[in-house]
Each structure stands twice: as structure tokens, then as C-alpha cells.
Amino acid sequence: PIFIGDDIKALKLKQILLADGIIINPVVSPAVPKEDSLIRYSLMATHTYEQVDISIEKITKAARKLGILNRELAHSV
DSSP states (O other), X not given: OEEOOOHHHHHHHHHHHHHTTOOOEXXXXXXXXXXXXXXXXXXXXXOOHHHHXXXXXXXXXXXXXXXXXXXXXXXXX
């Protein structure tokens, strides 16, 4: 999972990425506390390395646009 920490941003990220051909699954309250929202990013054996690289670039771009990557992380992995 990729921790977002904000329900609204997690749902906006889903919308942006879906419009760009990337499917993610947001997990928001009440499934988790609002400050613990996250997205699930799944890979399949049929994905190519190029597809994975492109999806990571798109996720990174969208996350920066929403200010998700521009803040200090609340969770450690």
C-alpha cells in the first residue's frame, strides 16, 4: 500500500489516475481512520517492466500535483 493520510486526496488520486489509464484502489474511512487512508497498487505477472515504469511515473506525477509527495511522511515502512 501507499499511505496518503487524507480521504479526499486518496479519492482524487484515484480519479486522476483512472482518467490516465491506471487503476488503484483507495482505502478510506470508515475502513481505516481518516488519517490512515491509503491506496493499493497491484501488479500482475502479465505487466511489462515498461508498463510498471509508466504507472509509477503517472502515480508520482499525480501525487505531486495533489501535494502528497511534498510533505513529510507520517508512516514509516
